[in-house]
Amino acid sequence: MSRREDRLLLGWDIGGAHVKACLLQGGALRDIAQWPCPLWQGMEHLDAALVQARSRWSQAWNAGVEHAATMTGEMVDLFEDRAQGVAQIALRLARSLGPSLRLFDADSVWCEPRDAGANWRGIASANWSATARVLAPRIADAILVDIGSTTTDLIPLRAGRVAAQGTSDAERLVTGELVYQGVVRTPLCALGPRVPWRGGTANVMNEFFATTADVHRLAGELDPAHDQAGTADGRGKDAPATRQRLARMVGRDACDASEAEWLALARWWKDAQVREIQAQLQRVADAAGLPADAPLVGAGCGVFLAADIARRCERPFLRYAQVALAAPPQDAALAAWADVCAPAVSVALLASARE
Known part of the structure; x- marks a missing residue:
């Protein structure tokens, strides 16, 4: 990859539910986008997202844009297993994006697509590592709190280095550095077996009746632009439909309680999620020996939860774009999207620093 002032580079984060991408020009952030990609339903969804990206950035494509990608x-x-998944996604990307594509490999930093099958362990679910590598030299002690639609990454940064104990998803689930909860797709029954109800408590139904998107949408905190996943019942995202899904969780219909009661229940579920992530964060901070005043660096579409956790922990709070970008965009919307799509931005920044 060459170095030049007008160099164009697209950074990609290929997830199981979304494709995120950003465009850098001369190392400066120019544009970011996210598309739904329910990859479990077929590779054609990845193809469709790539077509949309090519349409959005046709001028850059025609000018010979380079590509760097990470994936989950x-x-x-x-896929039959993760090795097959890495190899097949790499092949699909290479066919669409061309010979300039490099894959982020947490072990060796970069990998040719043709070598992805052999090096799958370093490529698989390594997007958190790209983000942490960008942040670590820019901030001495901190914790990256990247809360996405599906998962939360809690990555300690110590003395300018990534201090994570785990590398794979399996290891990070053990250390608490990976919390399998997000602000959109997590089934509500995962947040606790009992909820408060009219002065007492009630069991919840362990069914896919509602998700965390319903909670954060009703509470008015989930940006509609990030609310891209389908609902549990396939119905709308308006307030009445959202309340009906919450009601099913406790064996009721929306008409059985007031709007204020359903809002109170949604806020309880939000608080339950915050408490769980906060407890895991404290475990990670203690293991890394981080000082009590080390800031949290928030990222992901759940950055509003990261800010809430920072307040509860009495820690300073910074957003990813403030730390990662030498010149954060003047456009507030673009800066916010940089927070949401931090791994895509990070893999682009790492690639732009490469000769």
């Missing part, structure tokens, strides 16, 4: 989509059950 290999985890979906479309």
Whole structure:
């Protein structure tokens, strides 16, 4: 990859539910986009997202844009195992994006697509590592709190280095550095077996009746632009439909309680999620020996939860774009999208620094 002032580079984060991408020009952030990609339903969804990206950035494509990618989509059950997933996604990307494509490999930093099958362990679900590598030299002690639609990454940064104990998803689930909860796709029954109800408590139904998107949407905190996944019942995302899904969780209909009661229940579920992530964060901070005043660096479409956790922990709070970008965009919307798509931005920044 060459160095030049007008160099164009697209960074990609290929997830199991979304494709995220950003455009850098001369190392500066120019544009970011996200598309739904329910990869478990078939590779045609990845193809469709890539077509949309090519349409959005046709001028850059025609000018010879370079590509750098990371992925988590290999985890979906479309594939027999993660090795097959990495290899097949790499092949599909190479066919669409061309010979300039490099894959982020947490072990060796970069990998040719043709070598992805052999090096799948370093490529699989390594997007958190790209983000942490960008942040670590820019901030001495901190914790990256990247809360996405599906998962949360809690990555300690110590003395300018990535201090994560785990590398794979399996290891990070053990250390608490990976919390399998997000602000859109997590089934509500995962947040606790009992909820408060009219002065007492009630069991919840362990069914896919509602998700965390319903909670954060009703509470008015989930940006509609990030609310891209389908609902549990396939119905609308308006307030009445959202309340009906919450009601099913406790064996009721929306008409059985007031709007204020359903909002109170949604806020309880939000609080339950915050408490769980906060407890895991404390475990990670203690293991890394981070000082009590080390800031949290928030990222992901759940950055509003990261800010809430920072307040509860009485830690300073910074957003990814503030730390990662030498010149954060003046456009507030673009800066916010940089937070949401931090791994895509990070893999682009790492690639732009490469000769």
